[in-house]
Amino acid sequence: MANTWLPPAEYIATLPRATAYACLYFTDTDGRPFQLRATYHTDLWQWPGGNMDPGETPWQTAVRECQEETGIAFTGEPRLLGTHFVSHRGEEWPANHIGFIFDGGVLTDDQLARIVLDPDEHSEFKVRTLAEWQREMTPRNFARLAEIDRARRSGTTVYVETGADI
Incomplete structure (x- = not known):
């Protein structure tokens, strides 16, 4: 059987679809993770x-x-710090989603006080301990937070997979 090479555009059309996001992971001076509350999904x-x-x-x-x-x-x-793979989410989001989480370092109290949120995207920010975040977040999202925090503390890089739900 002879190998038949497809032109790049035709070959790419056969591959799974994916979108990508990137973000910065910050903690405060006490090592508590910093997060923003989304306006489009308040949980x-x-x-x-x-x-x-x-x-x-x-x-x-x-x-x-x-x-x-x-x-x-x-x-x-x-x-x-890590990559995050979210599997295909059906018709609502008909592609896989790949994330790149980078280390943003430590935010001082002064830096936290100067934060100005985009009100179209986020309604508030908080810094909390992991135990406090665990009570506030879905298990899947908390697992991602805990893995990224572990990577930061240990100086390693992690790979996290989650399914379609938020």
Whole structure:
């Protein structure tokens, strides 16, 4: 049987679809994770970040989205804490979703006081201990938070998979 190579556009059309997001993971000076409450789903807490725009790298996306959502002009170096794979979510979101979570470092009390949220995207921010976040979040989302926090504390990188629900 002869190998038949498809032109790139035809080959790409056969591959699974995926979108990508990138974000920054911050803690306060006591090591408590910082998260934002989404306006479009009030039970959802997330890190400053969002979907990649055409032509952006994951790092550029994380820095841009952080600035837009919090007013924080992040100037640190990229350090990947983990990747997150969300399986296909049906017709509501007909593609897999891949996330890149970068280390944003530590926010001081002064930096936290200067945060300006985009009211179209987030209604509030909080810093809490992992135990406090566990009571506030869905089990799947908390598991992702706990894995990223573990990666930060241990200096490792993690890979996390979750299913379609939030």
